[in-house]
Amino acid sequence: MTTLLTAVVVILAIVAIVQIVRIFEVSSTMSGEDEPQTGQPTKKENDLFGKIMLLMGAGLVIFSIWSFFSWGDYTLPKPASEHGIETDRLLWITFGVIGLVYLITQPLLFWFAYKYRGRKGQKATYIEHNNKLEAIWTIIPTIVLAVIILYGIFTWTSIMNPEYEEEPIVVELYAKQFGWTARLAGEDNILGEANVRFIEGANTLGIDENDFNGLDDIIVDELHLPVGKPVLLKMRSQDVIHSAYIPHFRVQMNCVPGTVTQFGFTPNITTAEMRQDSKVMRQIAHINELRDDMGEEPYEFDFVLLCNKICGSAHYNMQLKIVVETEEEYNQWLKEQKTFAETL
Amino acid sequence: MAAEVHSQDHHHEETFLTKYIFSMDHKMIGKQFLITGIIMGLIGMGMSLLFRLQLAWPDKSFPILDTFLGKWSDDGVMDPNIYLALVTIHGTIMVFFVLTAGLSGTFSNLLIPLQIGARDMASGFINMLSYWFFFLSSVVMVASLFVPDGPAAAGWTIYPPLSALPQAMPGSGMGMTLWLVSMTLFIASSLLGALNYIVTVLNLRTKGMSMTRLPLTIWAFFVTAILGVLSFPVLFSAALLLLFDRSMGTSFYLSDIFVGGEVLGYSGGSPILYEHLFWFLGHPEVYIILLPALGITSEVIATNSRKPIFGYRAMVGSILMIAFLSFIVWGHHMFVTGMNPFLGTVFTFTTLLIAIPSAVKAFNYLTTLWKGNLQMTPAMLFSIGLVSTFITGGLTGIILGDSALDINVHDTYFVVAHFHIVMGLSAIFGMYAGIYHWFPKMFGRMMIRPLGYIHFVLTFVAAYGVFYPMHFLGLAGLPRRYYTNTSFPMFDNLADINVIISVFAILGGIAQVIFLFNFFYCALRGKRSPQNPWRSNTLEWTTPVKHIHGNWPGEIPEVHRWPYDYSKPGMDEDFVPQIVPIHDNEEASGH
Numbered sequence A: 001m002t003t004l005l006t007a008v009v010v011i012l013a014i015v016a017i018v019q020i021v022r023i024f025e026v027s028s029t030m031s032g033e034d035e036p037q038t039g040q041p042t043k044k045e046n047d048l049f050g051k052i053m054l055l056m057g058a059g060l061v062i063f064s065i066w067s068f069f070s071w072g073d074y075t076l077p078k079p080a081s082e083h084g085i086e087t088d089r090l091l092w093i094t095f096g097v098i099g100l101v102y103l104i105t106q107p108l109l110f111w112f113a114y115k116y117r118g119r120k121g122q123k124a125t126y127i128e129h130n131n132k133l134e135a136i137w138t139i140i141p142t143i144v145l146a147v148i149i150l151y152g153i154f155t156w157t158s159i160m161n162p163e164y165e166e167e168p169i170v171v172e173l174y175a176k177q178f179g180w181t182a183r184l185a186g187e188d189n190i191l192g193e194a195n196v197r198f199i200e201g202a203n204t205l206g207i208d209e210n211d212f213n214g215l216d217d218i219i220v221d222e223l224h225l226p227v228g229k230p231v232l233l234k235m236r237s238q239d240v241i242h243s244a245y246i247p248h249f250r251v252q253m254n255c256v257p258g259t260v261t262q263f264g265f266t267p268n269i270t271t272a273e274m275r276q277d278s279k280v281m282r283q284i285a286h287i288n289e290l291r292d293d294m295g296e297e298p299y300e301f302d303f304v305l306l307c308n309k310i311c312g313s314a315h316y317n318m319q320l321k322i323v324v325e326t327e328e329e330y331n332q333w334l335k336e337q338k339t340f341a342e343t344l
Numbered sequence B: 001m002a003a004e005v006h007s008q009d010h011h012h013e014e015t016f017l018t019k020y021i022f023s024m025d026h027k028m029i030g031k032q033f034l035i036t037g038i039i040m041g042l043i044g045m046g047m048s049l050l051f052r053l054q055l056a057w058p059d060k061s062f063p064i065l066d067t068f069l070g071k072w073s074d075d076g077v078m079d080p081n082i083y084l085a086l087v088t089i090h091g092t093i094m095v096f097f098v099l100t101a102g103l104s105g106t107f108s109n110l111l112i113p114l115q116i117g118a119r120d121m122a123s124g125f126i127n128m129l130s131y132w133f134f135f136l137s138s139v140v141m142v143a144s145l146f147v148p149d150g151p152a153a154a155g156w157t158i159y160p161p162l163s164a165l166p167q168a169m170p171g172s173g174m175g176m177t178l179w180l181v182s183m184t185l186f187i188a189s190s191l192l193g194a195l196n197y198i199v200t201v202l203n204l205r206t207k208g209m210s211m212t213r214l215p216l217t218i219w220a221f222f223v224t225a226i227l228g229v230l231s232f233p234v235l236f237s238a239a240l241l242l243l244f245d246r247s248m249g250t251s252f253y254l255s256d257i258f259v260g261g262e263v264l265g266y267s268g269g270s271p272i273l274y275e276h277l278f279w280f281l282g283h284p285e286v287y288i289i290l291l292p293a294l295g296i297t298s299e300v301i302a303t304n305s306r307k308p309i310f311g312y313r314a315m316v317g318s319i320l321m322i323a324f325l326s327f328i329v330w331g332h333h334m335f336v337t338g339m340n341p342f343l344g345t346v347f348t349f350t351t352l353l354i355a356i357p358s359a360v361k362a363f364n365y366l367t368t369l370w371k372g373n374l375q376m377t378p379a380m381l382f383s384i385g386l387v388s389t390f391i392t393g394g395l396t397g398i399i400l401g402d403s404a405l406d407i408n409v410h411d412t413y414f415v416v417a418h419f420h421i422v423m424g425l426s427a428i429f430g431m432y433a434g435i436y437h438w439f440p441k442m443f444g445r446m447m448i449r450p451l452g453y454i455h456f457v458l459t460f461v462a463a464y465g466v467f468y469p470m471h472f473l474g475l476a477g478l479p480r481r482y483y484t485n486t487s488f489p490m491f492d493n494l495a496d497i498n499v500i501i502s503v504f505a506i507l508g509g510i511a512q513v514i515f516l517f518n519f520f521y522c523a524l525r526g527k528r529s530p531q532n533p534w535r536s537n538t539l540e541w542t543t544p545v546k547h548i549h550g551n552w553p554g555e556i557p558e559v560h561r562w563p564y565d566y567s568k569p570g571m572d573e574d575f576v577p578q579i580v581p582i583h584d585n586e587e588a589s590g591h
C-alpha cells in the first residue's frame, strides 16, 4: 500500500515537473525570445516574488512568535538549583535581546525584498557606503555585547569557583558503558582513592581497598540529596568520554577517562515540591495522556542524570534517578545504605 | 607575454580523457568538484532522511530501512550502532565533502581565474591533483560504508577514546581506519587547492585589478584558502596521533581505561588534547564553509539589487576580522570538558567578539537591498534566504558562546539547531545561489527559472520547518546523538515535534529532486545562455559563452574600476563592467 502510494506521488510529481517545463518553453517561444539578451526575470516575476518573499517573511515571523507560545511549555521547568536561577535569568535576558534583534532585522529583510522588488519603473539609488550608519551598527552591538559578556563571565566564574559557607557533600558520579553509579564520600566526606586498575570482582568502581578513606564510601544507583546543602560532584569515567547532564539542575560536566572533573551546585527544591510546580504538572499530565494512549504506565516526575556525550550504542539510555528531599529524609535514607567496607 | 603563448600552444587536439577526466582547466575542475559534491550531498541527505524516520517513529517498522541498511536493520527497525554511524557519516560528508570541497572547491576554481582575469590557476597540474585527491577521499569514505563492522560512528568530531578503541564500538575498527585515511586524502586535497588559490590571487591578477577592486567573492575565497592552509595541518596532526594511539600503542589521548572486561595498557594521555587540536581546525572550518557562501551572496545581492554592495571596505574588513578571530575561539566547544574554567571566560570573550563583524555583514546586506531595484532571480532569492538564516543562527550563537548558558544547552538539540541554521542552511543557500547564478557560465545554458522558484520556496519552508523547532527540543533538555528518546519518559511529549521535523525533512528532500532535474536536464538540454545574462560587471561575463582554454580569445582585458558600479548616475545602462574605462566627466568611485 505505501509502496503504491509512493509510486503514485512520484509519478504525479514527475508529471507536474514536465508540465511546468512545457509551459515555460511554450511561453518563451510565444514571446519570440529565441535568443534572450538577458536572463533577468520579467517585471511580473519580480513583482510576484517580491510579494511571495513578504508572505514568507511574515510567515516566518508569525511562526517564530507562535512557537514560543505553543512550544514554550515543552521547555525545562524552573531551575532546581541556586546557580540555575542565575543562568536562567541570564538566558531569558539574552533571549530578550536576540529576540528583539530578530524581530527588527527579519521583517526588515523581507520588507525590503518586497518594497524594492524590480517592478516597472523601479530604479536603484547609487549608495556606496555611509560611515555614520556603519559606525552606529558597529558601536551598538559592541555595547550590548559588552554587557552580555560581562554578565556571562561573572556568572560563569561564580558557578565554577563556588564559595562555601559549609562543607559541601562530596559525591562521585561514575560513568561507564552504559550506566551510572554514584558514590557518596561517607562519614569522613573524603572519597577513597580509586583507579580503574583496581577493578576486581565486586569492586566495580576500582576503589583502592588499602585507602582508609574509601571504606566508609557509599555506592548507590539512586542518588539522594538533602535540599539546600551544597553538593560537589566529582566525575570519573571508566572507558570513554561521557557527560553528566542533569537538566533540571542546569548542571553539566564531561566525565573524562584519566582525570577527575567536578561541578558544584546546591539543589534548592525537593522532588516533592517540584512535582507540585504548575509547569511540571502540565507537562506530566500531557505526557501521561500520551502514555495512556500507548498503553504505558503513568510517569511521575523525577530528577534524572543523563549522558550527554556520545559514548556508544546505548548512549541514549544511561540514567540515574536523583531524589532531593529534606535533611531528615536524607539522613534516614543514608542510614539504610551499606558502606564500601560492608560490601566487600 | 607568457600568458598569451600559453593560450596559443593549447590548440592541440584534446582527447575525452584530457578534456573531461584528467583536465587541468580550472573551469572543468570546478565542474568536477561540483558534481562530486552533489553526489556526496545526495548520500548525506539520504542518510539524514533515514535517521529522521527513526527519530520520529522509533517503534514503527519501515521496509525501506531493510532495503538500504541490510543486516543493520531488523524488520524495518535500525540498529543503534548504525544510527550513530549514519549521523557520523552524514556530518562528515556535509561538513567536508559538500560544504568545503563542493562549495569552495567549485567556486574558487571556477571564479578565481575568471574574476581576476587570469588564463588559469597558477598550477593547473596541482589543481588537477587537488581534485583527484578529493575524488579518492570520497571513494574511500563511501567504501567505508560497506565494511563488515560498519563505518565510523563516534560523531563527526571522533573524540577518543571512543574513536580509538574497537572494543568501545564496532565502528571504531576498520570503519574508523578508513575514515582517517579518507580525511588524510581530503586534507591533502584541500591544502593543494588552497595554496593554488592563494598564489593565483596574489600573482595573476590582470592589469588594473588591485586588491581593492577584487569582487567580494574573491576576497572570501582568498581568506578561506588562508584559513584552510593554517588549520587543516592541525587536524592532520590530530588524526596522526590518533592513528598512533590506535595502532602503535602510544598514549597521546588515552589513559586509565577499562573496557571489554580488562584494563588497557595506556597511561598518561588526555582526550582533551585531542579536543583542542580538533577544534583548532574545527572552528575555522565552520568559517571555511561559511565565508565562500557569504562571498557569493555579496556578489549576487549587489548584481541583482542593481546597486553597489554597501560598505565594500567594511565587508572586506569584517571578513578579515572574522578570519582572525576564528582562530582564537575554538574553546567555546569545550566549556564543559573540564578545561580550566578561566579559559572559559577567555573563550566567551573572544567568541562574542565575532558577533560584531558578523552583525556588520548582516546590516550591510540589508542596506544593499535598501533602495535597490531587485531582480528576483532564484539566485537572489537564495541569497536573501541566506541573510535570513545567517541572522537567525548567528543570534543563537550568542547564547552558546556564553559559557554560563552553554552549560545547560551544550550538546543538546539547541546546538544542532544553531549550527545547522547558521552554517548548514546559510552555506547551502549560498551554494544554490552560486549554482543558479553561475550555471550559464559553467554550462553555457540557462536553468529553468520557474523550477528554481519552486525549489527555493519549498527549500526555505522545509529548512526552517526542520531546524527552528529543534531549539525547543534543546531547551527541553533533549541531548543530541540519541538513537531514540523513548527511554526517558520526560521526553515523551516531544514526540509530536519530532514528527513535524521529519515531515518537513521529507518535504525538503523532495524539493531537492526538483533541483536535480533542473540541473542535469539544463546542463544537457537547457536554452543557450547569452553572454552576460544578469547584466553583471565582473570579468567572467566578458569571456565567450563556449569555454576555451585560456578563457579570453585575445588579450586579457584590463580593469578600470571596481566591480560594483551598478546604477551609477550619469551612465546609460544600470551597469558598467569593470573593463569600461572611466569617462572624462565621470566621478570615479573611491576605488
Ligand code: HEM
Binding pocket: B157, B286, B287, B289, B290, B332, B333, B351, B352, B354, B355, B358, B393, B394, B395, B396, B397, B398, B399, B400, B401, B402, B406, B409, B410, B411, B415, B418, B419, B422, B423
Ligand atoms: C557565523 C557562522 C557560524 C558557524 C558556521 C558556526 C558553526 C558551528 C558548528 C558547526 C557548531 C557545532 C559543534 C558541535 O558539533 O558540537 C557550532 C557550535 C557552536 N557555535 Fe557556532 N557557528 C557560527 C556562528 C557562531 C557565533 C556567532 C557564535 C557565538 C557568538 C557561535 C558559537 C558557538 C558555540 C559556543 C558553539 C558550541 C556549542 C556547544 O557545543 O554547546 N557560533 N557552531
Ligand SMILES: [Cu+2]
Binding pocket: A242, A243, A307, A308, A309, A310, A311, A312, A314, A315, A316, A318
Ligand atoms: Cu553517552
Ligand SMILES: [Cu+2]
Binding pocket: B282, B283, B284, B286, B329, B330, B332, B333
Ligand atoms: Cu567554533
